[in-house]
Amino acid sequence: MSPLLLVMESADHTEAPASKKARTEATERQELCSVDLAGVTVNAVGLGTLPAGVAYPEPHSRPTAKVFHEMLHAAAAACGPHRLVVDTADTCA
Amino acid sequence: MRSAATKARTPLSPFVDCHPFSALHALERELALGSAGMARAPVVSTKSGMKRMNDESSGWRPRSTPAGAVRKSIEEAQKALCPTGTPLFLWSLHNADGYAAPGALEDALAEAVTCVKEGLLLHIGLCNATGLLVERALSVTPLLCVQNEWSLFCREAEQQRPPTAAASSKKGMLRICAQRDIVFVAHSPLGGLKARRGERSVATKQPVLGGLAGKHGASPQAVCLVAMLGRAAQLGARVLLIPGARTAAHTADSCSAAALRLSDAEIAAVMGPVL
Numbered sequence: 001m002s003p004l005l006l007v008m009e010s011a012d013h014t015e016a017p018a019s020k021k022a023r024t025e026a027t028e029r030q031e032l033c034s035v036d037l038a039g040v041t042v043n044a045v046g047l048g049t050l051p052a053g054v055a056y057p058e059p060h061s062r063p064t065a066k067v068f069h070e071m072l073h074a075a076a077a078a079c080g081p082h083r084l085v086v087d088t089a090d091t092c093a
Numbered sequence: 094m095r096s097a098a099t100k101a102r103t104p105l106s107p108f109v110d111c112h113p114f115s116a117l118h119a120l121e122r123e124l125a126l127g128s129a130g131m132a133r134a135p136v137v138s139t140k141s142g143m144k145r146m147n148d149e150s151s152g153w154r155p156r157s158t159p160a161g162a163v164r165k166s167i168e169e170a171q172k173a174l175c176p177t178g179t180p181l182f183l184w185s186l187h188n189a190d191g192y193a194a195p196g197a198l199e200d201a202l203a204e205a206v207t208c209v210k211e212g213l214l215l216h217i218g219l220c221n222a223t224g225l226l227v228e229r230a231l232s233v234t235p236l237l238c239v240q241n242e243w244s245l246f247c248r249e250a251e252q253q254r255p256p257t258a259a260a261s262s263k264k265g266m267l268r269i270c271a272q273r274d275i276v277f278v279a280h281s282p283l284g285g286l287k288a289r290r291g292e293r294s295v296a297t298k299q300p301v302l303g304g305l306a307g308k309h310g311a312s313p314q315a316v317c318l319v320a321m322l323g324r325a326a327q328l329g330a331r332v333l334l335i336p337g338a339r340t341a342a343h344t345a346d347s348c349s350a351a352a353l354r355l356s357d358a359e360i361a362a363v364m365g366p367v368l
Contacts, residue, residue, distance in 0.1 A: 032322050033351040035276055035333045037183075038216050038237055042136050044322050044351040047344055048280060048335035063339050069127035074341035076131055078348035084135040087240075087278070087335045088121055088174070089143070089187060 034082045046085030047075050121173035137174055138238070138278065138335075140220050141166035142187035142201075155191045163204040171213050183237055184208075185218035189226050190261070198226055202233040209234075218278070224269050225260050236275050238333070241266050243279035245298045245317065245364075246287075250277065251324065252368045271330040282321060282334045283314050289337075301362045305355070315350035320363035323355055327367060 034041050063071065076084040121139070128134045141163070143155055163186070171181045184205065192198035205217050216237035219230055230236055241263055243250040254265025270277040287293050295317045296302050302313035309316060318334050325332035338344040355363075 032319070032326060032354070035331050037136060037276060037333070040136055040182075042333065043348055044333060045318055045348050046138075046333055046335045047135075047348070048337040065123050065126075067340065068123055070341040071338060071344045072124070072127040072135065073131070075344035075348045076133065076135060078345040080352065083133050084348065085333060085335065086124060086135045086137050087280070088124065088137060088139040088170075089141070 033080070037085070041082050042085045043079035043082040046087060047071070048087045121170065125174060125176055136182055138183045138185065138218070138240075139170045139174060139181060140185035140187040140218070140240070141170060142191070142220075155188045161204070163201045164208060167205065167208045167213055180212050181214035183216045183218055184214045185220045185238065185240060187220045189219040189222040189230070190263075193223075193226065193260070198229050199233050202230055206234050220280075221263075222266070223261060223263050224254055224258070224265060227266075227269060227273065227275070231273065236273070238276040238278045239266060239270055240278035240280055240335075242281050242285070243267070243277070243321070243332075244282050244284055245295050246284055246293060247281070248368060250279070251328070251364075267325060267328050267330040267332070271328060274331075276331045276333055277325070278333045278335060279321065280335055282318060283336045285337075299363055305359055305363070309353055309355075311350065311353055312346055315346055315353060316355070317363060318347060318350040319353040319355055320360050322351065323357075323360035324364045324367070327357075327360070 033044055035044050036042075072084075072086070075086075124135070124137065167181065167184055170184065175181060186192065186198075186201055186205070189198065192201055202217065205214070208214050209217065217234050218236055218238040218240060219226065220240040222230070222239050222241060227236065227239060241250050243266075249262070249264045250266040252264045254262065254269070258264055267277055269275075281288075283295055284293050284298075288295070296313040299317070302316050305316045306313040311319075314336070318336065321334060322332060334347075336347045338347060
């Protein structure tokens with residue numbers, strides 16, 4: 001067994017139980033991070049959007065579909081254990 | 094996470110948009126495509142009832158609302174966002190404040206309720222709503238969320254609703270939602286389109302954000318978002334912030350903000366006293 005693993009195991013086994021204050025803070029932090037949306041736990045910060053191609057006043061600077069997909073995946077990954085919420089809206093015909 | 098100095102040079106942008114798509118529901122299609130294969134697909138909130146006038150327009154305008162318009166828009170959104178035929182998770186009436194005439198809001202929401210019964214969507218919300226409209230809506234259907242503007246530039250949601258408030262007032266919505274167990278969705282939390290245009294900035298509006306950003310190793314925008322969440326918690330409100338962005342780095346920065354933690358004093362430094 002490597003020394004590193006020994007140290008990790010030791011730390012795991014000797015760590016004192018979380019204090020009441022620490023547990024409270026962890027609970028508050030969890031509550032701040034997430035929102036219960038009809039039983040689905042979502043990240044408290046989602047991704048706002050406007051309709052494709054009609055809302056942005058600077059057409060030259062709009063993200064491409066590839067960038068948009070990258071944004072989705074980056075945001076979802078940043079949400080940790082929570083689901084990402086994406087807001088969309090109606091588009092012009 | 095990027096350094097605070099880097100973030101200061103590349104502030105979060107307010108909105109996501111997709112170029113060069115301009116066809117109906119192109120973004121929704123890209124959302125469905127981009128989410129394919131994700132271990133946990135995003136929860137999509139959508140809405141209808143308004144439109145952009147043209148490619149250069151910065152303002153929303155109400156769509157005409159012929160009979161059946163709500164149902165048609167829900168059917169379109171469900172088809173675009175849920176290609177496998179599953180129901181929409183959440184649909185909101187976009188311009189609730191345009192349905193103030195007696196019976197108008199109730200009729201529109203009754204169409205949405207029918208769509209729920211038929212399995213086209215699961216939950217209903219309101220956007221741009223007043224306190225009175227929320228009460229009227231609740232006589233027709235439960236509301237999962239209300240989406241109104243809330244930011245350092247627009248504080249009416251956070252303010253107390255005075256007894257003499259006009260019917261059109263949107264003041265007090267955070268507390269109204271808390272009392273009714275409705276999620277408050279804050280649009281434009283970093284200043285919206287005006288921030289994108291450079292006409293305003295949360296970092297300029299509240300200079301203390303710069304110092305806190307350096308202290309916490311986060312962007313001023315991320316600190317602003319978590320301060321807003323802290324203020325919402327102080328008011329007992331469940332709040333979902335939906336800042337926009339134009340890059341993957343900005344979206345990741347925004348979403349990771351929820352994991353930051355500020356003290357009550359730091360929240361007060363950003364948000365000021367409870368209104």
